[in-house]
Amino acid sequence: MSAPKQIALRVNGSEHQLLLSPDAPLLYALRNDLGLNGPKYGCGLGECGACTVLVDGRAARACILPVGGLGQREITTLEGLGDLAAPDPVQQAFIECQGAQCGYCLNGMIMTVRALLNRKPEADEADIRRELRGNLCRCGTHLEILASARRAVELEGQRRAARASAAAPSPASTGCATADAARAPVPETATTATVDTVLAGPLIRG
């Protein structure tokens, strides 16, 4: 590993000056130096997706990106998407649909769906499956995650429509239908566990 030097990182809209080896993975800098624990360490080899962040709006695996190679690119972590008061549509969808078991993979799932919607707001089932193909979930929560992603497409559409015109009618909702199952009721209040995982809250720190 080469000698540490002063490195500027642009994360969630602010600039940070850190003394780091340019080879250090971005994931370590985010978690250890900036205290942003939304991104998780899963494999460290770019295989699982738990560490996903956005680099200039595209999904990137933070465990294999050296901090020295990022230049002025804008990095967004789960913390940068939204908070409890104003969640991102993707976060809102995962809360509504309870798309988590242990929640360890959720950061990657949410960030990857976010990147997909940045690129293609009207993503269909095939798009979602292809995009999430490289994200691993050890708990078998796949159906809930897919339902959350579908809901995210809806919420994203509503948000965009609302931005375009305040009076736009909201399209019919399919709620949190998993695969071909019947519609699941939308829970009145999300459980604390899901909210915290989705919003990078205290439960899953560390």
Next chain:
Amino acid sequence: MTTPPPATASPPDESAANAGTAASALVAGSPGAAIAAIPFAGGSAEHVGGSGLLHARVVRPPLDGEGASLRPRRLLAVEAASVAAIEGVVDVVARGDFVAVVATTTEAATRAARQLKARWESRPAPQPLPARENVVYEHGDTAAASAANKLSRSYRWPALPPLAEESANACAALVDGELHLWARARAPRALTLEIAALTGLPPARVQVLDPAALAPQGLPAPAGRSPWTEHAAADAALLAQRLGRPVLVTLGQAELRWSAALAGAQESRIEAADEAGPDAAARFASYRHTTLPPAQTPLLPALRLAGVGSPTAEAAQPATVLPPPYRAAALRLASTAAVVSPRPPAAHDPGLPGQVFAQESFIDEAARAAGADPLAYRLQRLEDERGATLLRRLGEQAGPAPASDDALLRGRGYACAHVSEAAWENDPQHTLDAAAIDAHKDAWAAWMAEVAVDPRSGEVAVSRVLVGSDAGALDHGGMRQAIADTTGRLLSAEPATAFDDWPATAVPAAPGEIALLNAALLGTEPPAAQSLPAMPEPRLAGTGATLLPAAAAVANAIHDATGVRLDAPPFTAERIRLALEARNGAAVKASNKRKLGWLGAAAAAAAATLATALPWRAPIAPVAPPAADLYSAATLARGELVAAAGDCAVCHTTADGAPLAGGLALETPFGIIYTTNITPDPETGIGNWSYAAFERAMRHGIHRDGRHLYPAFPYTAYAKLSADDMQALYAWLMAQPAVKAKAPETRLAFPYSLRPALAGWKLLYHDPSPFQPDPARSAEWNRGAYLVEGAGHCGACHTPRNALGAEKSGEHRYAGAFAEGWEAPPLNALSHAPVPWTESALYDYLRHGYSPQHGVASGPMAPVVESLAALPDSDIRAIATYLASHAKAAPTPATASGYANALQQRAQAAALTLAGPAESLYDGACAACHQENGPDLFGVKPELALNSNLHSPHPDNLVQIILHGIQSPAHGDLGYMPGFAASLDDRQIADLSAYLRARFAPDKPAWQGLAETVARLRKGGVH
């Protein structure tokens, strides 16, 4: 100056007769009004900006001969099929020798024009016509003057070449049977007549419109100066008529240089004698000035190539000769033009700049021949008091003369011009009455220029310019820009396409200081009665006359500094250096590529080889490092590009070390060689190396102390560098921060430890002759060859070496080899790339570090691409052109993508037949980023089915990448790959590699001995 169409400055009476036509031909006023006035077929000017517009590039014929006999070749055939595969190409148009490619975008047209195959045939040289002198003016007997103190000189005025990056464009469309042209024409009337002749339309149906009207349609801003936009307009007219659609023609550097070359040169011969005897007056006893106009016809290229005669040629403007402003007892002005006029030339007469240059250079020479100060000599002889006052004031403002020092020669020169302003030419609104125009026909302009010349390189910088004029207020930004442009053009390189031209450094810097002295400041204001009525700003009057003395002032200053007299612009570094060398009696250096024939080169090479065979060489005495400010910014910029092309920093820098401080271990079959410190530190670097020592090391592989250097330092390639590039590289290296760092010493085992043995090696394998361009190849190919064979030293890695470490030749050239534990793949017909390399794929790979049909630059190639980032696009294209000429026949882009699809489908089919633990390894380790139908992740997604490394007979590169990943890509946008050395064992990596081979290169035999390869490369580490 390029000679314009002859009707440029038609006599006033004709102009008045044409006034009505001209007014209707030029749409004046706001762009909005202009658009409204354009009755487009499609309803509005949007038609031009929309999908209907076609983009064209012309292909000019190669030229034969030189000077008056310079002539374009005849077109035999053009193969439209050679560009048919390029997307967007609409048509290839040929008429006579005129050839153009039309496409939906300029990019497509440009590519097609470059690739178009055409066959040309040389024409026999024309018989020169005997020139006859026509006397324009004569008084006294100029033949009678004694020959004793007679001075006779001749000067040339060629068309100046375009500036780097300069281009010109124009647009044409057929609208309701009328041809509309949007071009910044200098002589709209003449252009109208010539285009009418070209298209066969009546002149009334040809309209020249203001190109500003097109800007709202999102079309490129009209670019270029007259007359080149007129050339583009004629090309566009021909194409628009042929295709029936609006056409935008862009002329690039090559076309502009073609036009400039064909425009030829005007010559001026001056012969004069000073009055002699005890009571001689300060005047010339006799003065004869004869001009020889350019031999070439000033025809627009489209007309000339299409074989259409000029309708304006018969009505050609009569030639004029400028009377000198100095007193002469007898005066004779003559011209070899067929038609001459006794009128003095107007300020915009195309023959004028060359005549002013000749007369003002001549007076300087006459003064020096008489041992007089050039300024005082002029002042004594000037006839007109206003001019004398202007020049005297300029001399007072100039202050003490600049002094030369060790590093730079400095000098000062003066020049003046006295011409008719002919204000009516710049008065389209007719705001001036006849009396006011008459009163202001005369204008004086004077220049003082100071230059600094580097005697080693011949480079000139105009350090200071003082410009005075009595034609009115000068001090506006437009004039400063015009002055800077003019001096820049005078110094810019010749229209050469030499293999060692570096485009980015071709533009000389603007003068260090420009001072404008207007009439009021000089106190030479014309009498009050003559003061001009208010003119609309920016005032054009004055511009023409004001710039006339520029060339002579700079030439005189160069002479003052160096004693070298240049009889024609441009005043390039090369011409000055050669003149200085010739004057100093120095032998013409081997580096003088333009003078050195084959014989000379062979002799030089033979001599050098003999000298090098000596087993030891004399040390070259250490010198103090050159001063930091010794070299000009242009030299340093050039040197930086040479260093980038040569990747110096790649080998002479360690991962954690200071740039160029050396110490990197290079593994060779003979042992480890450590690179040296090449910063200008006197103790541990090359700070005390003189240029001679540096050049000897670069060309002959000999250390300053006389030791022979191992050929791991690629002097076999660097020997090909031109002298200019070598000097610039030395200058740049010496200007880098000095770093004290002792690099580890290289200790090879016996017998390689015997450095004197290298003398014999060099005799066998080293050819120190400089690069020789191949005249049968294009300039681009030669440029590429120079970069690849010289600075780029591509063969050092990509050509196999023999048992003694010398690059093999013949069919082994670029046949691929191993370097630093990586395979440097073959670049010739042996390439194992599954989709054959094309020129554009090579460009993508070298420019961006990635070609979708081949993969990313990794291993030792990544820093090479990173280093190449400093080079301009044109150089990368030249490298691609040259390398592509070594490869298999390149497929068309369509065939290439067909190959790519087939390879991907084959890999998908192969995947179905494979299973087992290796597939799990692939799914886990590789698939997330590499699978064909996977997520979009930051960075590129190289298709393994197309990756050359999987198709190579050697698994080394694949194994290197799996082990070590890609941690420092050529460019941050490419993304990163983790190394799996710590998580997969040798067996797993071997299994995974075998799986990848079977899946993505199913037609290739399985690799043997994979586990051993992995074990070996795991130990070796990576560069």
